Amino acid sequence: MIAESLAAPHAFAAVFDRHYDAIAGFLRRRVEHALADELAAETFLQAFGARERYDTQRADARPWLYGIAANLLRRHRRVEERRLRAYARAAARDGEAGAFDGVDERLDARAAGAELATALASLGSGERDVLLLYAWADLGYDEIAAALAIPVGTVRSRLHRARGVVRELLVRSGEQMDESIAAVIATAREESR
Amino acid sequence: MSTEIDHLRAFRSDDAAPDPDARAAARALLLERIAPTAPLRRAPRPRSRILVGGLGLAAAAAAAIALVAGLDSGGVQPATAAEALREAADVAAQGPDVALQPGQYWYVRSESRQPGGDRGGPEVREDWFSLTGQGRWVVRRPGEPEEEHSIADGALSYSFFPQPLTYEQVRALPADVNGLYDAIERAGMAWASGNGLPVADRTHEMFTIVGDWLRAAPALPPARRAALYRVAARLPDVELLGKVRDGRAREGIAVAQTDDGLRRELVFDPDTAQLLMQRTVRAGSGELVYESTYVESGVVDSTTARP
Numbered sequence: 033m034i035a036e037s038l039a040a041p042h043a044f045a046a047v048f049d050r051h052y053d054a055i056a057g058f059l060r061r062r063v064e065h066a067l068a069d070e071l072a073a074e075t076f077l078q079a080f081g082a083r084e085r086y087d088t089q090r091a092d093a094r095p096w097l098y099g100i101a102a103n104l105l106r107r108h109r110r111v112e113e114r115r116l117r118a119y120a121r122a123a124a125r126d127g128e129a130g131a132f133d134g135v136d137e138r139l140d141a142r143a144a145g146a147e148l149a150t151a152l153a154s155l156g157s158g159e160r161d162v163l164l165l166y167a168w169a170d171l172g173y174d175e176i177a178a179a180l181a182i183p184v185g186t187v188r189s190r191l192h193r194a195r196g197v198v199r200e201l202l203v204r205s206g207e208q209m210d211e212s213i214a215a216v217i218a219t220a221r222e223e224s225r
Numbered sequence: 226m227s228t229e230i231d232h233l234r235a236f237r238s239d240d241a242a243p244d245p246d247a248r249a250a251a252r253a254l255l256l257e258r259i260a261p262t263a264p265l266r267r268a269p270r271p272r273s274r275i276l277v278g279g280l281g282l283a284a285a286a287a288a289a290i291a292l293v294a295g296l297d298s299g300g301v302q303p304a305t306a307a308e309a310l311r312e313a314a315d316v317a318a319q320g321p322d323v324a325l326q327p328g329q330y331w332y333v334r335s336e337s338r339q340p341g342g343d344r345g346g347p348e349v350r351e352d353w354f355s356l357t358g359q360g361r362w363v364v365r366r367p368g369e370p371e372e373e374h375s376i377a378d379g380a381l382s383y384s385f386f387p388q389p390l391t392y393e394q395v396r397a398l399p400a401d402v403n404g405l406y407d408a409i410e411r412a413g414m415a416w417a418s419g420n421g422l423p424v425a426d427r428t429h430e431m432f433t434i435v436g437d438w439l440r441a442a443p444a445l446p447p448a449r450r451a452a453l454y455r456v457a458a459r460l461p462d463v464e465l466l467g468k469v470r471d472g473r474a475r476e477g478i479a480v481a482q483t484d485d486g487l488r489r490e491l492v493f494d495p496d497t498a499q500l501l502m503q504r505t506v507r508a509g510s511g512e513l514v515y516e517s518t519y520v521e522s523g524v525v526d527s528t529t530a531r532p
Binding site: 044045048049052053056057058060061065069072073076077080081119144145148149163164166167168195198199202 | 228229230232233234236237238240241242243244247248250251252254255256258259
């Protein structure tokens with residue numbers, strides 16, 4: 033499809049139609065929506081401008097498009113991290129407030145959300161890129177390497193470390209979470225008597 | 226037992242839903258960029274240059290441009306690209322004035338080829354565009370249904386890239402070489418800065434723009450057609466490749482500018498100053514990147530008529 037767009041630029045609209053939702057969705061999960069939408073539009077403009085350089089032997093445009101998106105995001109790294117920390121605080125507050133609903137699963141998800149946000153904010157941007165391209169974009173090691181123009185070995189080591197950070201925070205929060213949920217539920221029971 | 230990746234997959238998944246308005250706006254923005262674009266635009270300059278070459282590829286170079294041996298149309302052959310382009314300008318200035326009238330369309334039929342894209346024949350594209358930029362274009366690829374696009378009333382023209390200029394607007398540009406050079410330079414710089422390219426690239430961009438404009442130029446007044454060739458003659462680093470045959474085996478003169486590992490060629494008929502072909506090959510290897518041959522053109526009265 034990219035190769036066709038070299039011959040007929042309007043064929044590039046088909047690349048947009050196939051991949052916009054995924055690229056915009058990936059960006060929207062990472063930065064505020066207005067900025068994400070702007071970056072998604074810019075991703076396709078840049079891709080179109082650079083399509084001559086795209087390796088036409090590669091069948092899948094996704095790593096290339098995610099690579100452009102990740103590169104654009106890098107300029108907004110601080111915004112992304114600030115948003116993650118704000119999200120972590122809000123999720124923690126909501127988790128406590130929602131405890132009276134008595135829905136354990138939702139509590140669990142909210143508390144996990146707070147810890148995930150904290151973990152993601154604490155990662156280096158290179159590690160975060162690798163982790164989220166793996167978890168959210170479903171790219172394989174080779175595809176992430178192509179997207180970020182880094183060796184596959186670097187992908188592996190970054191992913192290993194990033195997963196470790198996230199796991200550790202989740203496990204740690206799990207212990208705290210159990211205590212706080214138990215306490216909240218006990219309080220709610222006391223009050224309902 | 227869920228892993229941290231499962232947790233992550235659920236995290237902020239609600240945010241992933243795209244906004245239809247933002248999607249439509251992004252698509253419109255892309256189409257606006259696409260519409261006035263000539264078949265091939267130059268890519269932004271990469272940070273590091275990758276050498277393309279090798280002896281194996283050199284063999285392909287021989288086939289890349291079919292230099293015509295033994296042809297002699299008489300007279301003294303131009304020694305430089307600038308000479309060849311100035312001679313074409315003189316021919317263009319003498320040409321007929323086929324300027325479009327309101328209600329008429331300039332028709333161009335082109336055939337494009339690229340590596341791996343040849344599925345039993347070239348891609349055939351037909352364009353119809355009016356003085357004010359309305360029209361339509363259809364694309365046919367072997368084994369695929371015809372693809373049709375129309376430019377509605379009031380929509381921007383795709384005629385003259387990189388600015389969506391209509392014939393009327395191009396007619397309003399300066400007719401003298403200096404004025405036209407400046408106008409094309411501004412267009413090239415606007416394109417370059419919009420794509421994060423260094424300003425030093427502008428003459429390369431200008432060469433591409435001149436080629437794009439020449440496609441539609443026969444429907445411009447002869448003086449402006451000539452001025453386009455004279456602008457090309459002033460650009461630096463344009464080399465004369467000599468006589469070649471285009472995708473339809475017509476003989477023409479090829480000039481080229483090489484930048485960023487790609488050689489962009491313009492092939493024109495020295496007797497009529499018509500643009501015959503635009504082609505991009507990899508410098509060194511000569512491997513074809515893209516070529517478009519302008520097979521037929523002329524003035525017609527509707528967007529379904531052919532000359």
